[in-house]
Structure formats: C-alpha cells, structure tokens
Amino acid sequence: MRVVGLDVGSRSVKLVVMDECGRIVDVRxxxxxxxxxxxxxxxxxxLKVDRIQATGYGRHLMGKILQASVVPExxxxxRAVHHMFPNAKGVLDIGGQDTKCIALGDGGRVIKFxxxxxxxxxxxxxxxxxxxxxxxxxxxxxxxxxxxxxxxxISSMCTVFAESEATSLMARGERPSRIALGLHVAVxxxxxxxxxxxxxxxxxxxxxxxALNPCMRKLLAEELEDQILIPSHPQLMGAIGAALxxxxxxxxxxxxxxMCSGRGAEERGSRA
Amino acid sequence: xxxxxxASDNRVGWLCSYTPMEIPLALGLLPTRMSGQGxxxxxxxxxxxxxxxxxxxxxxxxxxxxxxxxxxxxxxCDAMVRLHDLWKVCFGGKVHFLDLPKISSPEAxxxxxxxxxxxxxxxxxxxxxxxxxxxxxxxxMNRVRAFFRGLFSEVxxxxxxxxxxxxxxxxxxxxxxxxTLKAIEEERQALHFDGKMGKGPGVILSSTMLDQGEIVSxxxxxxxxxxxxxxxxxxxxxxxDVEEGGDPFEALAHRYLQRWPCPRMKGVGRRLEELERxxxxxxxxxxxxxxxxxxxxxxxxxxxxxEKFRKKGVPLLLLENDYTSSALGQMRTRLEAFREILxxxx
Numbered sequence: 001m002r003v004v005g006l007d008v009g010s011r012s013v014k015l016v017v018m019d020e021c022g023r024i025v026d027v028r029x030x031x032x033x034x035x036x037x038x039x040x041x042x043x044x045x046x047l048k049v050d051r052i053q054a055t056g057y058g059r060h061l062m063g064k065i066l067q068a069s070v071v072p073e074x075x076x077x078x079r080a081v082h083h084m085f086p087n088a089k090g091v092l093d094i095g096g097q098d099t100k101c102i103a104l105g106d107g108g109r110v111i112k113f114x115x116x117x118x119x120x121x122x123x124x125x126x127x128x129x130x131x132x133x134x135x136x137x138x139x140x141x142x143x144x145x146x147x148x149x150x151x152x153x154i155s156s157m158c159t160v161f162a163e164s165e166a167t168s169l170m171a172r173g174e175r176p177s178r179i180a181l182g183l184h185v186a187v188x189x190x191x192x193x194x195x196x197x198x199x200x201x202x203x204x205x206x207x208x209x210x211a212l213n214p215c216m217r218k219l220l221a222e223e224l225e226d227q228i229l230i231p232s233h234p235q236l237m238g239a240i241g242a243a244l245x246x247x248x249x250x251x252x253x254x255x256x257x258x259m260c261s262g263r264g265a266e267e268r269g270s271r272a
Numbered sequence: 273x274x275x276x277x278x279a280s281d282n283r284v285g286w287l288c289s290y291t292p293m294e295i296p297l298a299l300g301l302l303p304t305r306m307s308g309q310g311x312x313x314x315x316x317x318x319x320x321x322x323x324x325x326x327x328x329x330x331x332x333x334x335x336x337x338x339x340x341x342x343x344x345x346x347x348x349c350d351a352m353v354r355l356h357d358l359w360k361v362c363f364g365g366k367v368h369f370l371d372l373p374k375i376s377s378p379e380a381x382x383x384x385x386x387x388x389x390x391x392x393x394x395x396x397x398x399x400x401x402x403x404x405x406x407x408x409x410x411x412x413m414n415r416v417r418a419f420f421r422g423l424f425s426e427v428x429x430x431x432x433x434x435x436x437x438x439x440x441x442x443x444x445x446x447x448x449x450x451x452t453l454k455a456i457e458e459e460r461q462a463l464h465f466d467g468k469m470g471k472g473p474g475v476i477l478s479s480t481m482l483d484q485g486e487i488v489s490x491x492x493x494x495x496x497x498x499x500x501x502x503x504x505x506x507x508x509x510x511x512x513d514v515e516e517g518g519d520p521f522e523a524l525a526h527r528y529l530q531r532w533p534c535p536r537m538k539g540v541g542r543r544l545e546e547l548e549r550x551x552x553x554x555x556x557x558x559x560x561x562x563x564x565x566x567x568x569x570x571x572x573x574x575x576x577x578x579e580k581f582r583k584k585g586v587p588l589l590l591l592e593n594d595y596t597s598s599a600l601g602q603m604r605t606r607l608e609a610f611r612e613i614l615x616x617x618x
Binding site: 057060071072073074075098109110111112113115116 | 602
C-alpha cells in the first residue's frame, strides 16, 4: 500500500509518498503559484497510490478535486513531529504565510496551539520579501545574515514598514548583513513571543520552510537554550504528518492498531 | 403586531441590543436592526477611522446606500457614540440617542426609564404614548422572546442547527412583523432535520456582534456543534421577559438592565456565571470566542474568561473577527484543529 500526504501551502506544494510502514518512498515539490490545483495535479501525475490526504491552505480545494481526505496542518505537524521526535513537547512551525506554536501532550496529542492570521509579518513571506529587497534569493538570506558581527535594530514587524526601515538604514550606511541579521532577530522575537504564550514544555521541534534558514535556526536555538529539534527536511513535515495520519486512520479502521511492527522514525532530524 | 404594521418608510433603525423594540412597535413604527450586511468591502471611507469597530464601520458604509428615516443609537461604547456624531453630520434624518447606564441599580433603572419615556415622546413628536399601546407591544414582545427562547432550547438539545436559528433571528430583527414570525414558525414545523449535526463536540459561542453567517458556518463545517451562545443578538437578546404591571417604562428599563448582560455593562461576573451555566447545562466541551476586532470592552473581558475556563480545564479557542474575509482560511484551520482537541477529550 502507498499513501500520499499532500501539503498545499501558501508558497509551495509538498508531496510525500509513504509505504504502509511509514517509509518515505518519494518526495515531490513545486511552487504553489496562483493555480495550486494545476501544480498539485502535475505533482501527482504518474504516481500509483492507494489513498491521498491533503493538508495546508489548499487542502479543501484539493480534497474535492482528488477525492482525498483532509486534515488541518496543525495536526499534521504535530503527528510528524511526534513520529520523528517522540520526546518533543511542542512544535514551532514557521511557514510561508503563517506561524504556529503547538503544545503536545502524551502520545503527541495537540493540547494547545496558537496561530497568527491575516498578516505575513514574522513568516517566511516576510523574510522572502526582505531577501528580495537585498537582491538575493531566500535560500541565501540566512547565511548572509550570519556574516554580521551584530544586528541592526529593526523595530517594525510589518513587512511594508520593515522594508522602509531597512532602506533607511542602508541610506545611513549601515552594513547590509547587520540589517539582514536585524530582520531575522525581529522574526525570531515574534515567534518566541508566541512560544512563550503557548508555553510548551521543552524540547520543541522547529518545522516549516523557515527552519531551513540557518540564521533562524541559530537565533532560536540560542534563545531556547538548544532545546530545539530540527528535522532534516522541516518543510516536508506537514505532508509527512498528513500521510502518517492517513496510515493511522487506515490502521485503526481497517487492520487494527499497528500495520507494521517496524514502523518508526524513518527520517530522524537533529538538534540544532 | 400585524395591526401595527407600518409603511416601509416608517422604519426606525437600531444597532444595540439594549434598544427596546417595544417602544417603536407600540407607536406603529417598524424597528429594524442595521447590520451593515456583515462585511466591510471596498475602499475605506475617509470619514471613519479604520481602527474603529468593524461593525460600526460596516453600518456606516451600508448606510450610504440604504438607511431608515429614523435611527436610534445607544451609549454602548465610544465607537457607537462616534457613529452617532458622524451620522448626524453625514446623513441627517431623525437621529435619536439613548443614554444607556452601565449598571443595573434601582437608580439606574429609574434613570433609564426616563430616557425611554423621552425617546417615546420624540418618536411621537412630543406627545405622550398611550400606556395601553405600550403594554400590548410588551406582551407581544414577551411572546416573541419566548418563541425564540424555544428555538434556542432546541439548539441546546441539538435538535436544530445553530446557524438555522441565527439566520431566522436575523430575518426577524430586520423585519419584525407577525408575518415574519409566522413564516419562521411554519418553516420550523415543516423542517425535518436529519440530525447530521448531532455527533460533533458541543461548544458555546461567545461574541458581541456576529453578523457573518460564514463564521458560524465555518464552526459547523469544522464538525463543532454550537449548543448555546453568549452573543448580542443570540440568547442574550431574548433573555428574560418584561414583567407586566406598573409603569411600562420602568418595567422595560428593569428588563433591559437586568437581563444577561453584554460586555459593555460593568463587570464580567454575571456574564461569566451565565456562560458557566450554559456550558454545564448543555454539556459543552469547549468555548469559541469570536472577538470583534478593536472592541475594547469585550477584549478586556477575554483574559478573565480565559483564566476562568483554564482553571476549569475547559478548552477555549479565540478567533478575531474584523468583518472581512481575509482570515477565513486560518479560522477554518484553527477550528478543525480545535475540534480534534475536543474530540480527543482534552
């Protein structure tokens, strides 16, 4: 049996194919663009799978098109984190459009969560727009910020105002890497304030595309005293969780509690 | 009420649930609730600050196209007072204002009774209304309140979807005639509800003005069953009858100031008691608060409500409503995750 976890995010679509033992057998990625259904269908083309479960913002859209079940991304991330880090007590997920903090209870159950809304401040989109203002791709922005010896003070988290603030600092001759580091510090500060409000026990896992950013990893690890766990492919956690939850559903409904005695952490991550 | 049915240009627009509909109805006028159509759309009006209450802004926006000849405002919050000021400048017409107390002491009741007496005289161009007309109207409204309480009790028993009842409340508040009520009664009798909503975790919905049916739909679509509410135009609006006898204005003032209070009344204690009561009576598993953005009065209560329910171990979800559709996707995600938390019995 093969199942698909499909995470239709605001910026990218992530697809994970999993066998019945929870092993990842295929991964596919694409930009979401303004036509997410076309992108998803292109990703799925040629795959031979039994069931699909969608998560992310486009889950209901793709659920209808693909006749797939759906699951909210909060649960998907929680499930994937518990699968890979059974000792994790929380999740900080910073994606393209939103930030979520989730407190986990026994067995990885979601006991509390918080999620930003409306505004892209403090999310991957914010960093992407700022990277654009520096004339570089988002994949290089974190490393560039880490070149700085100290951070400029960025007081605004609004994407529009922060860009103006960065422009003003550049005009005053401030070193660009310091400004970049200041922007990362501002994002980290905002995420940490959410972590404090939800107050999960430690350690917590850092997931979502922003967890690929080395500067964000470093800043959060420093603030959380290294009590942060980072999967090797943090951007896939939503899709992995969707697939695992689908396997759980199939196992509990169709074949009893455990389909595969060897099922476990296929893809462990590492501490930051 | 059919006998009082006025011509359509005889409407009295109202905004606050503390406005006694009995008075305009007694005078042959049609009190119609102004909803602002539940959405702020298009460009922000330069005359109204964009950080003001979204409900107030939506009403102001809608009023530019369609507004009643008479409008009554109440001193329920600063935003509403500002809307009253703007209304007079921008739209004119016959604008009334009710100086609504924040407490319910005997002195406050007497004061509010005099305010209502003055309003009734204004509506009748200076003449005293007949007591008999008022008592007829009060009796009718007590009957209407009992009718809607009956519908909400069906919601509590999961025999009717909350969204269905809220939509009928909205229709009646916009056009409160005997015909509307009869149509709702007939529709209810003809409704053979299939009971699909009966399975999910029960929640109490707490809010102030919640005009967006789409938010209620999101809650239900997420698999949650609203079994009770604490909302301006929900159960609170129909709570308690006017005691018949004595001075009608005193009786009205007493009912309106003594009923299940809204956040603009002083203190949160009584409101918390009512929330706890319905939570326990109806076996609700959690509370969903839909907070009206920029509403200081209700937001001051939220930490107290959160603390109370946190201590009791009742899960609570806080959603922010700004009368736009920008966050509906995120709301859906939160509601679905909240449903799972409740489903697992946390």
